Amino acid sequence: MSVAQWRRTPPEHAPGASAHPGPGEEAAGQAAVRLSEVSKVYGRGPSAVLALDRVSLTVAPGEFTCLIGASGCGKSTLLSLVAGLDQPTAGSISTQGRRVTLMFQEPALFPWLTAARNVELALRARGVPKAQRRERCAELLDLVDLGGFGGKRPHELSGGMRQRVALARALAQDADVLLMDEPFGALDAMTRDLLHEELERIWRQQGLTVLFVTHNVREAARLGDRVVVLSSRPGRVIEEYQVPRQGPRRIDSPEGARMAATITDRLREEMSRHGD
């Protein structure tokens, strides 16, 4: 596979995944997440900070999209907006009534509950009847390869296992769209590789739409169908890359490495423009 096979497309003509038409000509029901000219300003007056500047982004149902950018590019802000934890200053965000859930870099598990209870609480919050909760929770823990660890408290689990519980909890919310904010950023490379495989398997199995934020270029090239590059201060979409898929994905595959190199170059260019 060669570099030429990657379609490098400027964002204003960005298509979704190859099966989907671009945002311009697209039918209304086609996007799982659609951001139109979204801006976010923090603060007021002279101290106001423009975190996001007219970001338009469309994620197709079932698509795995990675958002990448240097720190301060508003990646986390963007996810908070999509999750509805915060309101955009301008522009609109539509998830077409799909359920959205957010996973953080920290597992954010409730330390007073066991792993299983953490997952069950998400089921309870959704109104799943008590009788079904236990069974569904066991299924979810099995899905993330944590069967038999349900009785452990978060502090008794390793970092990777905690993120697995957090993933199970996110899945318990029965969301169609999974937003992930650097979820594996604090893990060692080996654990991260394992979790990449798990996440890919679960994403395929459950037909999820994933919007995955990272500052790790390799990770983005490993996981994403599409990699969206954001500029820093203010965050703005500057580039999108389609990642071709043939055969199993691996973080150390030569295609992935070349893809990562291309994206890294683009990011460097962007950073030098900022002088930092």
Add this chain to the structure above:
Amino acid sequence: MATETRPTPKPTAISGLDRLELGPAQQRRSPARVARSAWSATWPKLLAIALILVIWEVVHLTGWKSYVLKGPGTVLPDLWGQLHHALLWQAIGITLRRAVLGYGLALVIGSVIGILVARIPLLRAAVGSIITGLQTMPSIVWFPVGIVLFGLSTLTILFVMVLGAAPSIANGLITGVDYTPPLLLRAGQTMGLRGVTLYRYLILPASLPAYVAGMKQGWAFAWRSLMAGELLVLILGQPSLGVLLDNDQNLQDFAGLGSIVIVILVIGILVDTLFSKADLAIRRRRGLLPPGATS
């Protein structure tokens, strides 16, 4: 390493490098180990008690105020004797009943005020600093007010106990609510926890450590107020610990006084131990104990 196997077999599935973070499996504690750790927790306390008795005895032997001051050799047998009489137990019963009533009342009132102040910004602006102010108020100040309002009755004592303990309990709860980690709040929000369920399943459990700390402090205030109250508000036909103290004071009975003081001290220590145990259990559950910490 088995990073590429799929479907991942169970044992290797979670064996990233982070596996090393897991401690060794918990060993079953043998009776000998339990006995040893119990002994290592007990002997410093026994030593402290022995030291106090020795100092007391030495002071007694110097003959200082020998016409009233009695040594442990007189006081401890007196205590032993009183423990075989119904009067002391009746007094302990009356005092503890007041303690439970007053503290229970303070717990309810403090918790309700705490949760309201934590939830409602206007209320916090209005009474937040008053609660802290009340905490610094010496409880003895309230007795004249209580006596004017309720006369020489149990109600007066309860009134002062509540005023002493409720602010600490309320403040503990408010602090706990304020210190709920924002990340957990965001996690709760994404999960769809709102309003009452948010409090029930996230904010209140998250505030539990600070709440228990407030309850512990509240108990100390309540117990002090109760003792002061029983000495100031003597109620006929209700021989409380305070009444016994007052009697012994009037009779210049040092042995009797010493015995009651020891009883009061022991009750205080026992209740404090309960709170410490609760606090320890909470911290252990949440993994907030340094590794290897026992008592």
